[in-house]
Amino acid sequence: QVQLQESGPGLVKPSQTLSxxxxxxxxSISSGSYYWSWIRxxxxxxxxxxxxxxxxxxxxYNPSLKSRVTISVDTSKNQFSLKLSSVTxxxxxxxxxxxxxxxxxxxxxxxxxxxxxxxxxxxx
Amino acid sequence: SYVLTQPPSVSVAPGQTARITCGGNNIGSKSVHWYxxxxxxxxxxxxxxxxxxxxxxxxxxxxxxxxxxxxxxxxRVEAGDEADYYCQVWDSSSDxxxxxxxxxxxTVL
Numbered sequence: 001q002v003q004l005q006e007s008g009p010g011l012v013k014p015s016q017t018l019s020x021x022x023x024x025x026x027x028s029i030s031s032g033s034y035y036w037s038w039i040r041x042x043x044x045x046x047x048x049x050x051x052x053x054x055x056x057x058x059x060x061y062n063p064s065l066k067s068r069v070t071i072s073v074d075t076s077k078n079q080f081s082l083k084l085s086s087v088t089x090x091x092x093x094x095x096x097x098x099x100x101x102x103x104x105x106x107x108x109x110x111x112x113x114x115x116x117x118x119x120x121x122x123x124x
Numbered sequence: 125s126y127v128l129t130q131p132p133s134v135s136v137a138p139g140q141t142a143r144i145t146c147g148g149n150n151i152g153s154k155s156v157h158w159y160x161x162x163x164x165x166x167x168x169x170x171x172x173x174x175x176x177x178x179x180x181x182x183x184x185x186x187x188x189x190x191x192x193x194x195x196x197x198x199x200r201v202e203a204g205d206e207a208d209y210y211c212q213v214w215d216s217s218s219d220x221x222x223x224x225x226x227x228x229x230x231t232v233l
Contacts, residue, residue: 037222047159047167047210049222060219063125096166108214110157110173111222114166 002027004097004115012091012122018084022097022115023077030055030075035100037111038071038082040093048093052100053080087122094119126215128225135231142198144228146211149192154213156194158187161208161227170209171196198230206232 008020022036029036037052051061053071061069065084073080084091094117101109129147136142146156156174159167170181174189184199198205211225 039222046227047224049224052222060221062221063218108220110169110212111159111167112169114168117166 002099002113004099004113006095006097006115006118008118008120010119010121012087012120013124014088014122015086018082018087018091018120018122020082020095020097020118020120021079022081023079024099025078029073029078029080033101033103035102035108036071036073036080037098037100039096039098039111040091041096041117042090042093050082050084050095089122092120092122125218125221126213126223128211128213128223130209130211130225130228132226133229133231135233136198136201137233138201138203140201142201142205142230144196144198144209144230146194146196146225147192148194148213151192151194151213152190154189154216156187156189157212158185158196159210159212160205161210162206167210201230201232203232206230 003025005023012018035052038050040048051071053059053073059071068085070083096117097115098111099113100111158171160170161167169178170185171187175187186197188195208227210227213223214220215223
């Protein structure tokens with residue numbers, strides 16, 4: 001059973017860079033069949049997909065955030081990370097890391113594993 | 125980009141049937157997944173590929189998808205079903221980005 005755990009600062013100042021890490025346990029991040037995603041949810045609002053990374057390092061980002069987002073993977077630590085630059089109060093949210101299985105014949109499966117989420121507040 | 129539209133809220137009495145819709149252009153041609161999210165918790169998959177249920181999800185949860193509307197149906201609603209529900213698809217027109225609906229708050233009266 002794969003488990004995901006987010007970690008990082010809970011408070012970030014405006015204009016600075018938000019950095020979070022997701023540690024994967026119970027499976028290898030290099031398995032080759034999974035994509036690893038970041039999703040966020042402002043208080044009282046819906047889910048917003050931020051982007052994803054494949055074990056090869058290939059990334060895809062939400063166009064609305066693409067200019068500020070970098071997702072990377074560290075296979076030696078079984079972790080993947082999120083950096084969001086030039087943050088404002090609008091970036092205050094619970095940030096989730098999640099995983100999705102991919103099959104070359106049938107495509108993307110639903111998001112199957114989620115971290116518990118971590119609240120990041122942008123405030124001076 | 126692809127847009128999914130859900131009603132903000134649905135209310136139903138215990139024991140009745142709740143239907144939560146998810147509208148999108150020709151959504152019937154896509155696989156729709158549904159997640160349940162209770163306060164303070166991460167979302168949980170309740171229906172995938174339009175109408176399949178993961179193990180451990182009660183048979184009361186079912187789904188359908190045709191034309192421009194996908195529907196999550198919860199039969200014999202219980203108090204414990206009160207939650208936010210989100211539909212999700214992979215947008216093949218934009219490199220398979222994840223698209224979520226805006227979410228529907230299910231209230232059990």
